[in-house]
Amino acid sequence: MSVWKLVKLKFGNSPVHFGEVGIGLEESSDRIRSDALFSAWVSAYARLFGKNAVEELLQRFLNSPQPPVRMSSTFIYSQSDGKNEIYYLPRPLKFPINYPDNDLEFFKTYKKLTYLPIQVWHRWYQGEGFTDSDARELIAHTKKEPSDSTALNRAGTFNYNDTSKRAKHPKIAVDRVTAATNLYHTGFVQFKWEQQNNEIRSLSGLYFLLEFPEEDKPLETNLRAALNLLGEEGMGGRRASGAGRFEVEWESSLPDEWQKILNPSSEMSLHCAIGLFWDDDESVLQQLITEKCSYEIQERRGWISGSPSGRNLRRKSVQMFLEGSVFPRPPLGKLADVTPGNFTNHKIYRNGIALSLPIKVKREKISRG
Template identity: 60%
Template sequence: MSVWKLVKLNFGRSPVHFGELGIGIEETSDRVRSDALFSAWVSVYARLFGKNAVEELLDRFPSQERSQQISPLRISSTFIYRQDNEHTIYYLPRPLKFPINYPNEELEFFKTYKNLNYLPLEVWQRWYQGEGFTENDTEELIAETKGKSNRHLRQLGTFDYKKAFEIGQIPKIAVDRVTRATNLYHTGFVQFKWEKNPSGLYFLIQLSPEVEKLADQLKAALHLLGEEGLGGERSSGAGRFQLEWLELPDAWQSIVDFSGGTYYTLMSLFWDTPITTEFLNNASYEIQERGGWIAENQLRRKMVRMFSEGSVFLTPPEGKLVDVTPQGFKKHRIYRSGVSLSLPIKAKNK
């Protein structure tokens, strides 16, 4: 039986820069996806415990060479949490299918609904594991579209996702090593709220019993990652965080234990091969291109296309590690994690 943990990353006053493929350094994402988190975590794990330890860990994961293995460790992407007095609001990605009872005629509030890319846990659970969409939800979304509602959805923080952080740009100077010429550029940073109603990022971990024995080592690697920083611009002090490694709260336990689902929605990125037409039957999904550079020598890793968070499938996706080692790189293999973490949901069929 697997063991679940919830990890909170508190960045305090430290700004963060999370780059995404296709956007310049002037822009930044507000969170880190599962593959990037996995890579950073494993890299620090290797430095702490050595090459043999990390190779032994990676050999437990399914890959193109070991396709029949069951993943011993699954992690979600990071998502935002926001403290509201004594209550913590956890935001989850909205599944790419409508909740049950969602009305066929929704033109009055469809734009407002589509802008809800992330839902508070209580709303997510009611819409996708509980009674579903209600007439009161319709009325409140119409009110929000026309102005501003002050009812249940708003009280739960449904429309307050962007209150958790601010995005800004910091000017920087680059100096040419040869000519000493200077060049002005700007870097985008996210600053999570750290005073009143502090916020940060969280992610879920699903551990097999055998890998749970490595929990102390995995936790130690995360602590070191927090000291060094997550994301880009770490030399400027960005991305440093304090770690909270928590037992799964009761509200979350009921979500992961839900047995009445007819679909599965991704909380992480997902890659697998082969993907059959049968697997994609009645699925709703988006594709995310993932690339990047190897930090030690600035070679570009192979590009890979993955299913993104919120994608919905009829059967639980499993996923594999994908080898993205660039041609000519011989030091060691480079993997990107397409191992998925998903949650069971109910959803409208059409």
């Protein structure tokens, strides 16, 4: 029986800079995807336990019948009243159960709900589905009018953008040869926090899920130690400026609301990815990419440092399915070898091992010719 863990990253008053494909230095994503999280985590694991230990761990991912752990991407959590926590999940790329055909009055508002509180996510995609009161509340929110329905608002459906703030900080670049200066700006995201006496308290941050195929205390202990080291060093860009530092809160057991999502009361026919997915086996992809699926893909690329010349080298790029993609069966995935051709120090992998949640969606009408 698999073992699930929920891990929270508390950034306090430390800003973050998470680079993303298509986002320039002046902008920052508000979260980090599973492939980037895996890379940063494995790098910290190698620094803490050494080359042999990390190679042994990677071999378990590459050669075992099932990986030692699956991880989701990070998503935002927030404390609405200082006590109750709201966890956001990506909205699946399918309409929820009972979603109406006549949605013109609120579709633009619905489409902007890229992330849903897990209570709403569970109700729409595992429970009773979309209701008439949901439609009325979305219409009222679109028109900025009072609504007799407040379930979505109480759950935090419309408050996602309030969980963090974005800012651009001016920086100066100095040319090493001419000493000429150049002004530029770097984007940062600041999660909500407060100070009580001399204590910094996080009011929002990031979380992710882990699924172990079975209890593995030694691996869990080592992963926790490596993640704590990563928190001290910082994750993402601009770490030299103090960005990306966090404290780790590793939940010993999942809250009841998560248990309901992992163990739905009725049968689910589809699966929604909550981490990036990659596979190069055509037979596997043919079974997943059917008329029942709905997906979004993105080219994942980036740079590595550590070449003998000291130069940064571009990793090989791969196309990956994004979070929210819906498949007719659980996507499994693999590690993708993205080692540059002229890099011989060690192998570089990008994590395409998927993690997904069971869902059911609105039945699509069958068109008849």
